[in-house]
Amino acid sequence: xxxxxxxxAAYLLGSISFAVVSSKLFGLAxxxxxxxxxxxxxNVLRSGKKGAAALTLFGDAAKGWLAVFLAIQFALSDxxxxxxxxxxFIGHLFPVFxxxxxxxxxxxxxxxxxxxxxxxxxxxxxxxxxxxxxxxLSSLAALxxxxxxxxYAFLLCLPQQWVWASGVMSVLLIWRHKSNIQNLLAxxxxxxxxxxxx
Numbered sequence: 044x045x046x047x048x049x050x051x052a053a054y055l056l057g058s059i060s061f062a063v064v065s066s067k068l069f070g071l072a073x074x075x076x077x078x079x080x081x082x083x084x085x086n087v088l089r090s091g092k093k094g095a096a097a098l099t100l101f102g103d104a105a106k107g108w109l110a111v112f113l114a115i116q117f118a119l120s121d122x123x124x125x126x127x128x129x130x131x132f133i134g135h136l137f138p139v140f141x142x143x144x145x146x147x148x149x150x151x152x153x154x155x156x157x158x159x160x161x162x163x164x165x166x167x168x169x170x171x172x173x174x175x176x177x178x179x180l181s182s183l184a185a186l187x188x189x190x191x192x193x194x195y196a197f198l199l200c201l202p203q204q205w206v207w208a209s210g211v212m213s214v215l216l217i218w219r220h221k222s223n224i225q226n227l228l229a230x231x232x233x234x235x236x237x238x239x240x241x
Contacts, residue, residue: 046123050130053110057134057151060141061102062087069095075144079222083146085181085235100150107131107154115158125208128155132212136219147219149185152212156192159205166195179234182223189216 062074062082071090074082078089084103088096110131114124135151137143149171157164167188174184193210217224226232 045117046119046126049114049117049119049123049127053114053127053130054134055139056106056110057131057136058138058140058145059102059106060135060138060145061106062099062146063141064102065095065098066090068098071095075141079233081146082141084150088235103135103146103150104154104157107135107151108158109154111155111158121202121204125202125204128159128205128208129211131155132215136215147185148212148216149181149189152189152192152216155212156196156209159196159209160199160201163192163195163199163201163209167192175235180227180232181235182220182232183227186217186220186224189213 060082062084066072066074066087069090069092071087071092074080074086074090078086080086084096084100087099090096107128111124111128114127119127132148132151132155134145135148136145138145153164153167153171156167170191171184171188174187175181178184190213193206193213196206196209223232
């Protein structure tokens with residue numbers, strides 16, 4: 044029963060969109076109404092309000108971290124912790140509060156990885172930063188970091204269930220970036236710091 048309660052609570056926590064929350068706090072338009080339409084930190088940054096984008100990034104990462112951290116503190120099994128991690132991640136992607144139309148999961152995945160293992164999270168973050176600084180493409184950075192994270196988890200000898208959870212999140216994150224992949228292939232992806240028309 045504890046597993047069910049944790050999974051449900053994790054999903055509901057994941058369903059809180061900090062892009063929408065921070066936009067309201069800063070008096071901005073709904074992030075789903077401009078740019079890419081994605082309720083995430085990168086799109087909020089297109090509003091020009093770095094504070095709102097930072098709050099979105101922190102909030103979305105924190106909820107992923109908190110769900111897994113609490114599961115670990117309550118001494119749940121590795122399988123249960125993996126289920127909680129997937130629940131909070133899926134909650135962000137398909138939030139009940141936003142009619143199941145959520146973000147792409149980059150920040151939330153980072154929070155989850157940091158809770159799994161500090162070095163795993165830092166490895167994913169370092170990969171994202173390196174690709175983002177070199178190519179100035181947030182989506183490409185997210186795709187590369189997502190693909191690398193399960194390998195990092197394996198190399199760090201983390202529990203097998205956590206490695207599998209990292210892999211599932213990676214696949215879902217890449218799938219959520221399918222439109223970005225098409226834009227990258229067409230050379231039309233918007234670079235970091237530039238506002239996207241439409």
